[in-house]
Amino acid sequence: MEPTWLCPDLAARDRLLDMDERLRRPRALAFGLLGAGVVAAVPHLGWQPLGMLAGAIVVLLVASRLAKRVRTPEYGFALSWAFAQSMLALAVALTGGIESYVLSWLVVPLVTVPARFGARGVAAAVAFITLLVLVIAVGVEPSQPLPRGYATSGFLLTLAGVSILSFALMRSDVDHRTEAVLDGLTGMLNxxxxxxxxxxxxxxxxxxxxxxxxxxxxxxxxxxxxxxxxxxxxxxxxxxxxxxxxxxxxxxxxxxxxxxxxxxxxxxxxxxxxxxxxxxxxxxxxxxxxxxxxxxxxxxxxxxxxxxxxxxxxxxxxxxxxxxxxxxxxxxxxxxx
Incomplete structure (x- = not known):
């Protein structure tokens, strides 16, 4: 497999696949929390936002399962990440636009980018999120269809999601450092x-x-x-x-x-x-x-x-x-x- 723009060397691709496997459960938990927030909003917004979130999760799962079967899994991961981010942006647009109580949800998937894609991926991801926010700000009339309590719950759900993913990334980094200097059989330094x-x-x-x-x-x-x-x-x-x-x-x-x-x-x-x-x-x-x-x-x-x-x-x-x-x-x- 040859290097690509997102994975400039084979080690970067191996780390991408490894990190995706390590993040599978924490990511599911983080999206589950966001899903709970969407379910709580069904009486005010209907089922459409929940359907979009479910679609984003399905795309992420499919991309994860297919990753090891293709030559350049990084592009599949990047496209699935962009799709999930777009679905969240659409949910933000339907819940008040730039004044939405859940605007901060757009930050949650960004937490996983540095560990999987490196500096280039982070720059591209930040640019993409910035574009989504600008489109929402310009194209959607600000409104507030949700009760005021969602201002607090939306932020707390964002905080919980970021914390879950950050802790998983921290544990992964510790594991990688340990594996890099310890002999797996004897526990001695290598x-x-x-x-x-x-x-x-x-x-x-x-x-x-x-x-x-x-x-x-x-x-x-x-x-x-x-x-x-x-x-x-x-x-x-x-x-x-x-x-x-x-x-x-x-x-x-x-x-x-x-x-x-x-x-x-x-x-x-x-x-x-x-x-x-x-x-x-x-x-x-x-x-x-x-x-x-x-x-x-x-x-x-x-x-x-x-x-x-x-x-x-x-x-x-x-x-x-x-x-x-x-x-x-x-x-x-x-x-x-």
């Missing part, structure tokens, strides 16, 4: 988080002159566990190892799973001796008792900077080389670079 932390430590060390140590660890004969007992058992062993490692770390030491059965521990302010001591404690923590009825051992490579600015790649390469020596020397041991 390689991306490791790179970010190394950048931070490098900048800090250049100013403070502190040491930074790295421990690279690898589960011995992990492939044998997978081959003999299955990947489910292997995954359980990885989770157990991660738990053992966490129990021996200081609050400011961070452990990362960087792929397969390999782990990294960063020790800000630590030198080689301190890192060697901790690495041996970690080794013992893993080896002391079986994990998932398996005797598990780990090999460790340790490296530390001399203080001040350092190259992250070189630090990890030195620790990795020491790990290789530990593996070649019989495993279940700690070696310093």
């Amino acid at each position: 390689r991306r988080a490791l790179e970010q932390r190394l950048d931070e430590l490098r900048a800090q060390a250049a100013i403070t002159g502190d040491h930074v140590a790295a421990i690279v660890a690898d589960i011995d004969h992990f492939k044998r566990i997978n081959d003999e007992h299955g990947h489910a058992r292997g995954d359980a062993v990885l989770v157990g190892v991660a738990d053992r490692l966490r129990t021996r770390l200081r609050a400011f030491d961070l452990a990362y799973r960087i792929g397969g059965e390999e782990f990294v521990v960063l020790l800000p302010g630590a030198g080689t001796d301190e890192a060697l001591k901790l690495a041996d404690e970690l080794r013992e923590a893993v080896t002391t008792e079986p994990i998932e009825e398996q005797r598990v051992t780990m090999s460790f490579g340790v490296a530390a900077t001399s203080g001040g600015a350092f190259a992250a790649d070189e630090l990890l390469a030195e620790a990795d080389a020491a790990l290789y020596v530990a593996k070649a020397g019989g495993r279940d041991r700690v070696i310093a670079a």
